[in-house]
Amino acid sequence: MSGTATIFWFRRDLRLRDNPALVEAVRSSKAKVLALFVIDEEFCSAAGPTRLAYLRRTLQALDGSLGGSLVLRHGEPTAVLLELARESGARAVVATGDYGPRGRARDERVAATLAAAGVSVVFLDSPYVVAPGTVRTVAGSGCLVFGAFKRGWLREAVPAPLDAPEGVEWVRAPSRSLDELEHLGMRERPDYFGELPDGPASRPPAAGEDAAWSQWSNFAEHLEGYEHDREVPGLDATSRLSPFLRFGALHPRQVLSALEGTTPSHEKFRDELCWREFYADVLFHHPESARRTFQPSMRALRVDHGPEALERFHCWARGETGYPLVDAGMRQLLEEGWMHNRVRMVAASFLVKHLHLDWRWGAKWFMWRLVDADLASNQHGWQWAAGTGTDAAPFHRVFNPTLQATRFDPEGTYVHRYVDELRSTPAPACLEPGGSSLLTSNYPAAIVDASEERLEALRRFAEARASLAVGP
Ligand SMILES: Cc1cc2nc3c(=O)[nH]c(=O)nc-3n(C[C@H](O)[C@H](O)[C@H](O)COP(=O)(O)OP(=O)(O)OC[C@H]3O[C@@H](n4cnc5c(N)ncnc54)[C@H](O)[C@@H]3O)c2cc1C
Numbered sequence: 001m002s003g004t005a006t007i008f009w010f011r012r013d014l015r016l017r018d019n020p021a022l023v024e025a026v027r028s029s030k031a032k033v034l035a036l037f038v039i040d041e042e043f044c045s046a047a048g049p050t051r052l053a054y055l056r057r058t059l060q061a062l063d064g065s066l067g068g069s070l071v072l073r074h075g076e077p078t079a080v081l082l083e084l085a086r087e088s089g090a091r092a093v094v095a096t097g098d099y100g101p102r103g104r105a106r107d108e109r110v111a112a113t114l115a116a117a118g119v120s121v122v123f124l125d126s127p128y129v130v131a132p133g134t135v136r137t138v139a140g141s142g143c144l145v146f147g148a149f150k151r152g153w154l155r156e157a158v159p160a161p162l163d164a165p166e167g168v169e170w171v172r173a174p175s176r177s178l179d180e181l182e183h184l185g186m187r188e189r190p191d192y193f194g195e196l197p198d199g200p201a202s203r204p205p206a207a208g209e210d211a212a213w214s215q216w217s218n219f220a221e222h223l224e225g226y227e228h229d230r231e232v233p234g235l236d237a238t239s240r241l242s243p244f245l246r247f248g249a250l251h252p253r254q255v256l257s258a259l260e261g262t263t264p265s266h267e268k269f270r271d272e273l274c275w276r277e278f279y280a281d282v283l284f285h286h287p288e289s290a291r292r293t294f295q296p297s298m299r300a301l302r303v304d305h306g307p308e309a310l311e312r313f314h315c316w317a318r319g320e321t322g323y324p325l326v327d328a329g330m331r332q333l334l335e336e337g338w339m340h341n342r343v344r345m346v347a348a349s350f351l352v353k354h355l356h357l358d359w360r361w362g363a364k365w366f367m368w369r370l371v372d373a374d375l376a377s378n379q380h381g382w383q384w385a386a387g388t389g390t391d392a393a394p395f396h397r398v399f400n401p402t403l404q405a406t407r408f409d410p411e412g413t414y415v416h417r418y419v420d421e422l423r424s425t426p427a428p429a430c431l432e433p434g435g436s437s438l439l440t441s442n443y444p445a446a447i448v449d450a451s452e453e454r455l456e457a458l459r460r461f462a463e464a465r466a467s468l469a470v471g472p
Pocket residue numbers: 230238239240241242243245246272273274275276277279339340341342344345348366370372373374375377378379381382385
């Protein structure tokens with residue numbers, strides 16, 4: 001192996017097109033690049049089997065685009081990179097920047113250790129159009145209000161997407177097997193998941209850079225109407241790009257540069273991409289918000305624990321609450337590793353405000369099952385629904401799961417798709433608690449009474465606020 005290769009460390013940028021860090025690796029090495037992916041247990045073992053299976057397929061697609069020369073190594077990244085640099089004679093490592101709490105800490109460690117060994121490490125670009133930490137208020141802090149963030153975000157220049165590098169010599173090196181990913185899937189499974197199902201999703205989304213492009217071009221043809229159709233889960237009118245964006249098979253810059261119009265659908269779609277960047281920015285400034293309730297006044301909110309609470313949590317996660325829209329969403333999650341945004345909001349709100357459980361239990365289950373699981377969007381999506389986050393829906397505005405079903409799935413199209421027991425129950429009965437159990441005997445009765453539990457949620461909310469006023 002020649003000594004002039006640069007190591008390109010793939011992370012959340014599993015693509016060749018519009019990858020500025022990869023272009024830099026090619027430029028600085030005179031087109032001699034060793035393409036590496038590190039199976040890092042610290043990151044992989046919290047993923048759950050569905051996401052690991054999806055990652056595996058994304059890596060297979062990337063390896064195909066590299067003519068089979070993707071080098072996989074398993075271990076702690078600093079040790080892996082030092083070893084590979086020694087083996088290959090590489091003096092430089094290039095990677096796309098990571099802005100998550102654990103990723104930043106890891107990258108600091110890696111850069112310091114490798115520099116001491118005479119290997120330079122360069123991080124550039126990010127998985128976002130505008131890197132977290134860039135948009136600031138006049139006072140210089142991060143924005144906690146979406147509208148203010150968006151104004152700053154829109155002012156940032158967006159570079160034109162780059163082509164995939166050409167004429168690269170992909171340097172080969174001994175590689176581990178992708179099978180190793182499978183053995184990591186259960187290491188960090190929380191005890192409270194108990195007997196919940198753990199097999200990978202039976203109908204997961206497509207993976208890889210080419211699949212991302214065909215998904216995007218199909219969606220772009222039907223973009224008009226997105227601004228209202230996106231709320232209707234039965235229409236399937238959203239882009240379903242989130243898994244590709246999660247692993248970087250597609251960069252949001254590529255999507256944004258194709259969105260030149262100012263129609264309401266284009267504006268709305270830009271907004272949604274901006275929410276992803278807003279939450280990444282909030283997490284960048286407030287890393288503790290991934291685990292901690294953001295609003296201090298909501299930290300005192302009483303949540304249930306113990307066997308009955310666990311039983312309710314398991315009914316929710318299996319899609320057996322007796323509330324058809326919630327159950328349809330939770331079953332979509334089990335089957336596809338993905339869930340429609342409207343239903344994510346309703347299912348999350350139900351867990352917090354009708355079952356009185358800790359939002360972190362629900363967020364953990366989503367992180368475990370979603371192929372698009374992203375710490376920033378998930379934890380802040382949860383805190384939004386729980387009424388505890390930045391710019392959150394006020395806690396006292398409680399989604400009624402039956403009214404949400406009537407409004408957004410009036411024909412029961414979505415419920416029929418995912419809840420087998422209700423397939424032959426027409427709307428509106430199939431939208432009601434227990435699927436109007438007079439008609440359907442094998443669908444579960446509602447596990448709680450939503451109107452009573454709404455009142456209980458409001459009592460707990462008042463209690464939490466009162467305790468803050470009194471102080472500890
Ligand atoms: C409780 C909860 C948990 C969530 N967890 C995640 C998660 O782990 N990963 C994730 O990517 N999204 C998460 N979201 C946001 C949103 O549900 C998904 O991004 C969206 O459903 C993905 O489908 P899509 O690609 O078809 O979206 P589209 O409607 O086509 O939107 C395009 C893109 O914009 C971004 N986006 C859209 N809505 C949001 C939003 N509310 N917040 C942040 N980004 C958004 C996504 O990258 C999405 O792919 C969560 C939302 C809630 C309420």
